[in-house]
Amino acid sequence: MSIDRKHVEQDYQRAKELYAQWGVDTDQVLKKLKETAISLHCWQGDDVAGFEGASDELTGGIQVTGNYPGRARTADELRQDLEMAYSLIPGENRLNLHAIYAETGDQKVERNALEPKHFSSWADWAKEQGIGLDFNPTFFSHPLSDDGFTLSHWDSGIRQYWIDHAIACRKIGEYFGKTLGTPCINNIWVPDGYKDIPVDRMSPRKRLKEALDTILAEPISRDHNIDAVESKLFGIGSESYVVGSSEFYLGYAVQNQTLLCLDAGHFHPTEVISNKISAVLNFLDEILLHVSRPVRWDSDHVVLFDDELQAIMEEIVRGDLLNKTYIALDFFDGSINRIAAWAIGTRNAQKALLKAMLEPTERLQKLELEKDFTSRLALLEELKAYPWAAVWDYYCLTQDVPVKEAWLEKVKQYESDVLSKRG
Numbered sequence: 419m420s421i422d423r424k425h426v427e428q429d430y431q432r433a434k435e436l437y438a439q440w441g442v443d444t445d446q447v448l449k450k451l452k453e454t455a456i457s458l459h460c461w462q463g464d465d466v467a468g469f470e471g472a473s474d475e476l477t478g479g480i481q482v483t484g485n486y487p488g489r490a491r492t493a494d495e496l497r498q499d500l501e502m503a504y505s506l507i508p509g510e511n512r513l514n515l516h517a518i519y520a521e522t523g524d525q526k527v528e529r530n531a532l533e534p535k536h537f538s539s540w541a542d543w544a545k546e547q548g549i550g551l552d553f554n555p556t557f558f559s560h561p562l563s564d565d566g567f568t569l570s571h572w573d574s575g576i577r578q579y580w581i582d583h584a585i586a587c588r589k590i591g592e593y594f595g596k597t598l599g600t601p602c603i604n605n606i607w608v609p610d611g612y613k614d615i616p617v618d619r620m621s622p623r624k625r626l627k628e629a630l631d632t633i634l635a636e637p638i639s640r641d642h643n644i645d646a647v648e649s650k651l652f653g654i655g656s657e658s659y660v661v662g663s664s665e666f667y668l669g670y671a672v673q674n675q676t677l678l679c680l681d682a683g684h685f686h687p688t689e690v691i692s693n694k695i696s697a698v699l700n701f702l703d704e705i706l707l708h709v710s711r712p713v714r715w716d717s718d719h720v721v722l723f724d725d726e727l728q729a730i731m732e733e734i735v736r737g738d739l740l741n742k743t744y745i746a747l748d749f750f751d752g753s754i755n756r757i758a759a760w761a762i763g764t765r766n767a768q769k770a771l772l773k774a775m776l777e778p779t780e781r782l783q784k785l786e787l788e789k790d791f792t793s794r795l796a797l798l799e800e801l802k803a804y805p806w807a808a809v810w811d812y813y814c815l816t817q818d819v820p821v822k823e824a825w826l827e828k829v830k831q832y833e834s835d836v837l838s839k840r841g
């Protein structure tokens with residue numbers, strides 16, 4: 419389908435008028451949308467493999483399925499793919515890195531010995547691209563995580579190794595923040611847990627708490643590095659008990675004022691993070707979201723433009739919580755073109771955010787206070803069919819990224835030019 423610039427502009431004008439009747443200024447909305455950077459997770463580009471090379475096995479109870487050709491095998495390939503993805507995604511962007519994406523040359527560097535210099539190419543590149551960097555220590559895919567325990571390991575030597583890794587990662591985060599002039603969100607997720615019912619749930623949690631205290635002991639300016647902790651319900655091989663559960667990290671984050679990371683796939687299947695945002699933000703200044711999609715379990719499917727995604731964005735916008743919420747993505751699908759996966763998931767998150775921003779929230783909230791629930795429901799439903807998509811198309815046009823599905827052609831082209839040539 420060819421995109422007619424004039425039509426996109428005309429449709430936008432009409433949409434603008436319609437939203438204006440509700441007191442919504444679409445130009446203002448687009449300005450705000452553009453400033454809201456979503457952190458793209460580097461690990462969608464290579465199936466969470468990283469560049470350590472020693473063993474390509476992904477452990478820690480997470481799983482990538484699929485064998486689509488063209489996986490990035492080096493940092494240069496990954497950066498090339500990311501540049502392609504960014505060219506399809508409007509607005510400001512960020513990149514979320516994991517420690518296993520260090521570039522250490524021919525040298526093997528243990529994770530507890532990682533330094534900012536091992537990420538200088540990433541930082542230089544990010545500067546060039548004008549994007550901020552976020553970070554994650556990697557507590558999986560390593561011989562010392564083979565027991566299924568890291569920061570809560572019973573062996574103090576192994577525990578210390580992971581503590582030192584996390585400390586090293588905070589320094590790398592600080593370096594990113596300083597170099598790029600935007601704080602690095604440094605997210606701690608550990609896979610620790612038991613497959614079967616443990617007889618001691620307490621000791622590992624005590625050890626995890628102590629380990630986190632040690633990691634966070636050194637103050638680092640929040641202008642450079644902001645720490646987050648991510649809970650989970652279960653993983654493959656940790657079905658019965660996860661040390662870092664929701665209650666554990668909620669308590670930890672409140673007590674220590676770290677960010678709490680809410681991953682959409684880390685709760686019971688009928689629980690939704692959209693309903694948690696306004697609860698936890700009564701006790702925390704800021705949160706981190708891992709926007710993901712569980713299918714029956716924490717399967718990390720590509721984010722769809724679905725009801726829960728919409729609800730998440732509505733909660734952030736309705737509560738005026740955008741300046742307290744860092745939005746990151748977390749999915750990994752190896753069964754489709756990986757750049758398409760980034761484009762689909764990120765564009766969906768942005769569409770949902772836009773749609774939420776176009777809502778005449780104050781008017782709806784007034785109806786709620788007046789107990790006119792009939793009008794509230796009627797309008798919410800009618801607003802769903804308002805021409806938000808015309809605003810989205812116009813936004814893509816003005817941001818110089820493909821309008822509608824035109825991005826797919828570019829991905830296909832890139833696939834035949836670049837991806838298909840990778841061994």
Ligand code: RNT
Pocket residue numbers: 461466480554607648650681708716748
């Ligand atoms: C795992 C967590 C975690 C990871 C990444 C790779 O269940 O969601 O965020 O997905 O660190």
Ligand code: ZN
Pocket residue numbers: 648681708748
């Ligand atoms: Zn996550």
